Amino acid sequence: MNARTFRFGSHLEGQSAPVSFQQVAKRFGVVTAVDDLNLDVENGEMLVLLGPSGCGKTTSLRMLAGLESISEGTIRIGETVVNTLPPRARDIAMVFQSYALYSHLTVYENLAYPLRVRKLAKAEIDRRVRDVADVVQIGELLGRKPRELSGGQRQRVALGRAIIRRPAVFLMDEPLSNLDAKLRQHTRGELKRFQRELATTTIYVTHDQAEAMTLADRVAIMDRGVLQQLGPPREVYAKPASVFVAGFLGSPPMNLLNARVTSVAGAPALEIAGTAIQVSGGLAARLATLPAEQNEVILGVRPEEVLIRRDRDPGSVPGEVFVVEDLGNERLVTLDLGGQFAVARVAADYPAEMGENLCFGFDPGRAHLFDPVSNRRLDGTR
């Protein structure tokens, strides 16, 4: 797709607008799907709603689209409160997971649909349909019906139908999840370029963290109807606000180990699986600032930050290699630390055998601490 050739010229009918959720809740009977959602999406921003299925991300999107009523709170697009407006009055365009192409209409008619509804002149519709078809590279498919298209082509038609009208906000509900892995990655890149060129506010729902990380200006991570963390992808990855976020982002996810706060020779230390380890540097300082009643913590270490040692030093925990998985360019070594498991990402040629005794170490400056009761991050800094 070459977004550069895509010109709406003087035919802007809408301007991109910010979106704001204020204390928004959605209840289905006794079930709360979304709870007290506060979220401001800036004008032109690409915000990704990320979370496992059933976390309320799609419900939030559908409330914004007007396809689902709002139980509590206020949703604004620009300055307008849209709570009671029907979808057609909200100036949005949406790409559905299933693409939702009109199966009885041709590709041309599908693209023209939003324009025909708005009663644009025939010549104008024709010009824009051909423009958009060029941009999403489906120019030669205009006469076909959706069932005669491949998955990737359908996805392009769905995208074309969304961008043909310039709405205030784009809504995308897992638009790439029905594509095969290779096409998905390619389309992901195109989508990102597109969004930047059009500079239209976009809210993108996905359960795929790779999509979220690559596409988002900011990521909003949700779990069980509650917004867990909002921030730029790198920040969310580097400083997860809760155990859920820490465990959800990253592949394989962060190692989360139960640890007891203790002391060795007066210095703060952590006891993992019965082994007290000395900690130094930043981690020691952070442990020192914990309140006295904080006896238990969850220690978080990313697999790429695990340092495997052959011989035990005071800062590592002895363990046994549980399994070794080869990924071609790297290996994942899972260590059994007395019942708790930790995964280490190591070089492809790193020697490790199942059953071998190795020690789990980590860079104390890059470790994370969480509270096992509230599951929140224990410190503001790294």
Next chain:
Amino acid sequence: MVGETLFERYAKHIVVVMVALLVLLPVYWMVNMSVKGRSEFIARPPTLVVQQPTTENYYDLLVTQRFYLRGINSLIVAIIAATIAVTVGTLAAYALARFRLPKNFNYHLLFTILTVRMFPPIVTVIPLFAFYNREILGYKLYDTQLGLGLIHGFMELPLVLWMMIGFFRDIPRDMEEAALVDGDSRLAVLRKIAIPLAAPGLAATFILVFIASWNEFLLALILTGSRAQTLPIAIAGQIAQYDVKWGNMMAAGVITTVPVLVLALLTQRFLTRGLALGGVTG
């Protein structure tokens, strides 16, 4: 299929032929008898294939009795019935398929409507007769095509409702929601998305109501006199006080069956075509 014995291979063909014979024999007999003269009709044993074919039964029906006028009545009544039932039923079905009423009220409504089919029509015929004979705005429904069409349409409404709900539920919700987001109202979605996609189902439903009305006897007997009389009543009319015109009756049966048969054959391909919802799956 692999590993079939000779018997297994032909057994299904034999069954098909037997069922076909069972179904088609009465039809054949009706046609056979309709072209027999009076003497051959009462012959013992009956002739399996007509010996001296004659058109006298058809002549008597069509020329002497002007039977086709009853056909026109039947046609108009059936079209009125099917149009009313399909229009009202489709709108109701769409609403019930797409909007959820609280406390499972959708289901209760559907069930209540179905009860229309549960009591025997004879129960309603007498009050209807009285009602139809009353002048409303200077107009009586008794013995009119509109009157009979209305009640036929009403009687078939549950059928339309139950069928159309199924067809509407088969249409992916996403597709309609996409149209809502693209700028349509609900009614426009129904017109531009739901109805075109449910068209084969709609046509099938229309034809079922048409046939039901075309063949309906009891209501037509009580609620029409001479002007709006339909075919089934005219067939029964071949039983006179001193004589049963069997030949006429058979010919009338043929004349009544043929239009419906032609209609069904013409629309067969359309009727059996499944809903093509290519936007979602292959």
